[in-house]
Amino acid sequence: MSCDVDKARGWLLDIYQSGPGKIALWLITAEGRRVKLEDDFYPKIYIAGPLNHLKRLKQTLEVSQSVHAYRFAEKYVKPGDLERTRVLEVEVLDQRRAVHFARKIMRLGRFERFEVYNVDLPAEQYYLYDHSLYPFALIDVTRTRRGLWIQLLEDPSALDYQLPPLRRVLLEVEAEGRLLPSEKVRRIIVKTRREKYVLEGGDEAGLILEFVKLLVKLDPDFIFTKGGDSTVLQYLTRRAMASAVYRDFYLSRDKHFICSSRQRGRTVYSYGRAYFIWPTHRLHGRIHIDLLNSFILANSGFHGLAEVARTCRVELHRAARAGIGTIMSSLQLYEAIKSGVLIPWRKKEPEDYKDALTLLEADRGGLVLEPIRGVHRDVGEVDFSSMYPYIMLKYNISPETINCQCCPDSPQLVPELGFRVCQRRRGLIPRVLEVLLRRRLAYKRMAKEAEDPRLRKIYDRRQAALKWVLVSCFGYLGYRNAKFGRVEAHQAVCAYARELLLKAIEIAEERGFEVIHGIVDSLWVKKPGASQKDYEELTAQIHKETRIPIGLEGIYRWIAFLRSRSTPTPALTRYFGAFSDGRIKVRGLMARRSDTPLFIRQVQENLIKKLSEATSDDLALMATKALRKTEGAMEALRKRLIPLDLLVVRKRLSKEPYDYASQVHHAVAAKQLIAEGYEVHAGQLVRYIITDADAARPQRRVKAWELAKQGQRYDVEKYEQLLKRAIEEVTEPFGLKPHLAKQTTLF
Template structure:
């Protein structure tokens, strides 16, 4: 059985292998983590001499490795210097010294290229030792949670286990938890926040109680908290900790946990080679990169570059103009549409990669095919890049994931047991996010195996596929009312169009990618840009005798709602799908949509709005249902305006709770006319009052999103509320 979690201490590795009873440790003292350096032979020889006296270096030697996918594609290798270190946590330090001291003192910038530098410790160890860290049996978990206020105060008396409070004072809580750890012997600690780990350990020490969360005493801080920026978004990463013999899963720092749970994380352990704890906190991009690094090392003998070196190739203006475009979209016909069908290309971008062999080393392949036996090349539509037919690296990365997801869908269709269905859906969810990111990652400037020409080629194929589908659908008597990247919404253009199943099958065969019928709708509303509401524009279809208005704008690409023919609604982009929307406003918007569905009359929707506004004014709404959640993008001192977020940050500060850029604040607007922190109350303060006018504005905006496809703007909605009409009984049925 393979180990599933690891600890690194003073050059020694402790492997923990699962057993039927628990887990057993094994000490490994001969592991030497390595980094690799490429450069001119004379420069490498000089560097080798310099590193001989470095106490962090155990040894150096030259080896032959491929330093890029292109080298491996051409069956070539480079001479590189392997540098073995004594400790995993010193690899990056050594790399910075090579780049910042040894290179700078004696060579020109860029002389050295470094590889296998920024790998997570556990992943590096598994990669070097060819270990599969996938757990060999079902994992035993223990869920621990503590609310923010108690965590900030270091008060563990409110600690909950599996959602249930542990009764007693702090000493009793620690003794009860210790007993449960001994009896249950969990493999994974699922904690509400990583700081719970040192908090429990500190309180036990202060109270003089023998207690440890791990299978052995001790705790290690792996990384401090930090704030980062990615794609224009500010994020925050909490500190990370390790305890002996157990993996820690911090739910506040695990996207994958919230999307697919432990089953999805376990699947990604198997597919990426990252141990459980590292897979849990890893971003989707990090998981994809880990899979790529492992496959590149195992199959191609390619090292992982520390920094991306491959620049965008020079091209003529005409090619650049053709290539520098995104995916194809069809502007939505804003309005109310009946009898709508949604059809989707299954995993469009990943399948394009696999179908057309798109990969960094195959796009624009300029190797001599006659010398190394490479196959012919195929041109990319519009931009003319040639793609070599020799099996590419990216398809090898993605094809197993696509196959797994297709097999999971088939298995789900066989009516499996509830437990198996839950596991399959979790695995499918995990795969979905990696497949979604695989395309965008090709255009990411720091992607280790990314290349902008691949990004452009994928988009070119996607545009051709969209136009091919459009022509066939229109020839068959179908009208596209909206299309975005891999999804199309169509309605019959006449009385007897060709069966949609026949048309989608033809398109699938033509383009080589399955076009699936995702569902049909009784009706769908496409929502215009908020700024364009009430500005007039082209009409749409009819809704209950009322002409749809609004302009078809790109802002509506992801904003729509509709009713499925099989029952239930689908929402995208509108307020109730937005994380910041209070529960009462989201619930009200759903009621607006239900009223529109029942009555097909905007005035009926306004009647529901009027009743909801009355609830607000009368003070009968639970303030907890008015909580606003916002991610802050700066520190409190950096706010120049007294926004709600700034007011909330001030109140957090008063309570001794740290809030960093990238973290969220939760508050209720208590008095929007007040100044400073009195404008809001934190959700954890359990507010009892709220500013009805502020939330009335949010309600009207939510109603406007529902009625704007029918040509109603905010002023018309408010006029309807004031006209003294008799409210119909059906208004009260939501």
């Protein structure tokens, strides 16, 4: 490991603000060295307002201790502006104080004269945008008198790029009791690809210091943990403090202490659901990734994470933890900065006025048909591929292109709504989506053509990651906190989607198909005697007439559409079926619910798998046989032979544990954890075992999983009811219904 060199060539691993006006870059060279370079960087914020007031504001900036330099500049204040506006460009000394500085500016203008832009971008993110860099970029860096001179040595749009050789470790920590700050460290385990290091014995201080020495020796680029943000690193920090070795406890390459254990997490709400965000533990010079706190890594693997970090220009530490919407918005912000468009600090774009009838027509969402309930045979499922992104790309849907001022007579009108769409310019969102869609299509083709299984897997992971990012683009159009969101653009996409699905239905019916069900971008259709070729010709005609990619998901040997849980009417998103190639698809059943115990999920999945082996003719007979097969699982449950970890219920807290009016199970379990010293908040997942669901005292009804002991008894009757309900979901469409001892509601 080397630090503070003057010249290097290699791959960009890490970037962070190392001090006021300073950015640190860590590179992996071709020789395998890890080197650090530091650059001067003063992020720019912009102030818009009347020119005479901006000139007077310059006098205030001259004596401000937050300002490095200032000047006038020409920028597009809004993405839809036809001409640039003269604004005040201010280089701030420390981006971490930019929000505080922006508030002072707003107060000086009495909150009406000025608007402040580019305020809340992290410094390292701003640096990536400003220098057109991205994680794992291959660069040549030279220190000059004016700072670092950086040359990009590869094409950013390249698909078959190479990642540098990386060193990775998995860190596990065990305490003498539970992993609480009051319990001493018992064992530290560090795993590499080839070795496993177990540190234990001796005094705690010596154990922690031995771990630090091992980390220096292994010098990993990535430290993976399971629960590192929520517990592991915070626990180690607390124990280092208790053992009086905190000043020697560092995990970063630059010997920087990990974040203070006093930092607290926070609860955020998205689409009515609570999520708890733990304080991240930021390392310098190497990347810490919590495997339990990384959506992209969990769903697309490491190569998927690297792809979205590169493409969307998000530093790795942030990309590993960020939601797909945040990753998507990063590419939008980069495109805006590159185009000279300012980034609003606080969104102030109001929704256009609409009368009641227009509002009723506009806020309709996607088209959903009511399915024909029951079991259907030989049904084909056709799905539009990335429908919403392609709509935005094809029809130029972006916040600034809807009802723009430059095209009052635009011939392109949104169906049903009559919104005008800009004809003079390409929108910001379509420009961003083109990059993502082009790369994803290329990776899908490369995965299909690759002969090497390893490469095929890499390409598939990359396209899967991009798919997740594309999923967020539509929701972000209408998201109230989106930097470039606007509800009219959101409504326009929905209107086009409804028209496209109606067109697809019309084409299917003209070709003699019966439409069984339809959801937004998918159709289930059947036709007596239809072959694979008939379905492929159907999708080809739909694609020809809509110009939106559509494919045949498969042909079901049989598919069952279920009734609603609460009413006898058909449910819109509850179905399961078996494709002709043996694949199974399940939606809306207990096996898909996150709060279903693993044992019950496995029984239901096995039941459906058994049914999938049946042909259309012997389906009813197979359902009867499959139902009998579940009797063994029921008997094992009654005899208490099921391992406890298969009976754990996982439930997310929608509010703080003591804010619940009733004693629901997950709130009771959360209170048990709090009583034992655990930190539990709204948005967290709580795990528990149902011990006695009908007990008079709430504390006896469940036991938090972390507190459960060997031999913990569980409520057989309650789990039996849940198991019977899972079985009934599958057998009910076939006219079979297991006897229920008594009806109950889930938890």
